[in-house]
Structures are given as structure tokens and as C-alpha cells.
Amino acid sequence: MATIELEGMEFFARHGVYEEERITGNTFLIDLYLEVDTEKAETGDDINDAVDYGKIYEAVRQEMEVPSRLLEHLARRILNRLQGDFPRAESWEIRVSKLNPPLGGNVEAVSVVLSADSFHNA
Helix, strand or coil, rough: EEEEEEEEEEECCCCCCHHHHHHCCCEEEEEEEEEEHHCCCCCCCCCHHHCCCHHHHHHHHHHHHHCCCHHHHHHHHHHHHHHHCCCCCCCCEEEEEEEECCCCCCCEEEEEEEECCCCCCC
């Protein structure tokens, strides 16, 4: 079992509770961690036995294009998509950060971290 990390994925998107946030947009960072059995990839050096990082990034990019009001909702939606698209992963953790959130003061970022175990059909 290995942990695969995709860190610092940066997106400009229009998520937020306030209408102004949805109009002007903001920068978001996504950190993603997944646990997956990599034994075949480790020994065989075949891309077909590995998780395709590019496809994970593309799935996250597509979900970032769909506006959400809440970071919690956005993070759960991304996790649900990834669990469906990549069933080989045993577990997932995602951190969604909104940079310079409109909180009335100087705040570098606000983040939501969620984790999920994948569902395996017997």
C-alpha cells in the first residue's frame, strides 16, 4: 500500500456564499492524498498498473468548474467523483483552500479537510 499525493493544485474558480465571490472568483488550492495498492506498478513498471495522476487532476479540474457555495460541499463533491472514477483507491483525503477569503481581515486562506474510504463491492 502506498500514499499518492497531488499537492498544490491551483485553480481559479467562482465558489462562495456571497454573490460577489461568484462573480469575481478566487484562487483555490487542492491537496489530495490517496491510499492505493501499488505492488504491481512497483514491480512491473507498467502505467496500466498505476493510478493515472493526469486523470485525477482532470477530474478535480472538471469539478472545480461547477460552482458551490460552501467549501464543504465542493470537497465532498470532488471526493464522490474520485471514489467513483478510481475505485482501486482504498481511501482519500482532500484539502480545499480558498486564498484570501472575504472575512473582513487579513486571512491567508481558509481550508476544509475531508477524508473518505472507498466502497468496495463484494
